[in-house]
Amino acid sequence: MESFGARLHRAVAERGPLCVGIDPHPGLLARWGLADDVEGLDRFSRTVVEALGDRVAAVKPQSAFFERFGSRGIGVLESTIRQLRNAGALVVLDAKRGDIGSTVSAYASAYLDPSSPLYADAVTASPYLGVGSLAPMFEVAAAHGGGVFVLALTSNPEGATVQRAVGADGRTVAQTVIDEISQLNRGAEPLGSFGLVVGATVGDTGHDLSTVNGPLLAPGLGAQGATAADLRTVFGPSLPSVLPSYSREVLLAGPDPAALRAAAERALADCRAALAVGD
Numbered sequence: 001m002e003s004f005g006a007r008l009h010r011a012v013a014e015r016g017p018l019c020v021g022i023d024p025h026p027g028l029l030a031r032w033g034l035a036d037d038v039e040g041l042d043r044f045s046r047t048v049v050e051a052l053g054d055r056v057a058a059v060k061p062q063s064a065f066f067e068r069f070g071s072r073g074i075g076v077l078e079s080t081i082r083q084l085r086n087a088g089a090l091v092v093l094d095a096k097r098g099d100i101g102s103t104v105s106a107y108a109s110a111y112l113d114p115s116s117p118l119y120a121d122a123v124t125a126s127p128y129l130g131v132g133s134l135a136p137m138f139e140v141a142a143a144h145g146g147g148v149f150v151l152a153l154t155s156n157p158e159g160a161t162v163q164r165a166v167g168a169d170g171r172t173v174a175q176t177v178i179d180e181i182s183q184l185n186r187g188a189e190p191l192g193s194f195g196l197v198v199g200a201t202v203g204d205t206g207h208d209l210s211t212v213n214g215p216l217l218a219p220g221l222g223a224q225g226a227t228a229a230d231l232r233t234v235f236g237p238s239l240p241s242v243l244p245s246y247s248r249e250v251l252l253a254g255p256d257p258a259a260l261r262a263a264a265e266r267a268l269a270d271c272r273a274a275l276a277v278g279d
């Protein structure tokens with residue numbers, strides 16, 4: 001089975017370095033002329049899939065916006081994931097799960113086992129019960145060609161108090177996460193399957209990302225204030241591994257599929273320019 005890292009590397013080479021989020025905020029549903037209910041959620045998600053599923057490298061549904069409608073919302077999430085995969089986009093399910101290892105096993109089954117209705121190509125995970133507690137996710141991902149993106153330096157201003165806290169060994173919490181994920185990806189080619197989330201809003205990270213050898217998912221662009229040009233400051237020599245991610249910035253262009261495509265193309269052009277190596 002081809003690894004997630006290899007699949008993502010190919011998708012980015014073919015479609016460009018861009019991930020678009022599906023975040024059906026109540027305000028966006030209203031702006032699109034849709035009701036804040038399961039039917040509106042379904043129409044919103046189908047429109048994004050139809051507009052972008054066959055052209056962007058990755059799509060990141062935000063689980064929370066589906067969960068808020070209960071079991072029927074989860075049903076829409078299941079079909080959205082299926083539709084995206086059928087359209088050829090890699091699906092990064094943004095669920096930010098984390099728990100003690102025995103419970104993480106269940107999350108691994110839910111999101112990374114191909115027999116699950118919520119099976120995605122990759123999932124986001126929270127390391128604050130210890131990176132080691134996520135081992136079941138890493139194992140199931142490795143067994144089935146999946147990926148895991150672990151929070152390291154998140155895009156929200158509140159994250160720094162936890163992530164930049166310094167431990168007894170002198171490393172920050174974030175650097176510990178970076179180092180443990182680097183170990184998992186050691187020797188992987190062309191790219192490891194275990195990524196980090198590093199917000200495009202964080203400025204110069206002051207952290208060493210050079211050893212990661214895995215994808216660096218960068219949310220925070222657009223609505224949270226970061227621009228593609230900021231990626232250079234944040235990632236420096238690690239730019240080739242960056243997967244920029246936009247949600248509201250692109251979604252605000254809807255519901256016209258052509259306008260969504262144009263917004264994604266603008267975002268991609270900005271990211272290509274920012275990520276161009278040697279400029």
Ligand SMILES: O=c1ccn([C@@H]2O[C@H](COP(=O)(O)O)[C@@H](O)[C@H]2O)c(=O)[nH]1
Pocket residue numbers: 021023062094153154155156197198199219220221222223224245246247248249
């Ligand atoms: O550090 C993080 C981790 C995840 N996110 C998620 O990404 C999107 C951002 O949406 P925008 O509309 O582009 O602001 C959202 O789903 C967040 O939960 C993040 O922003 N920062």
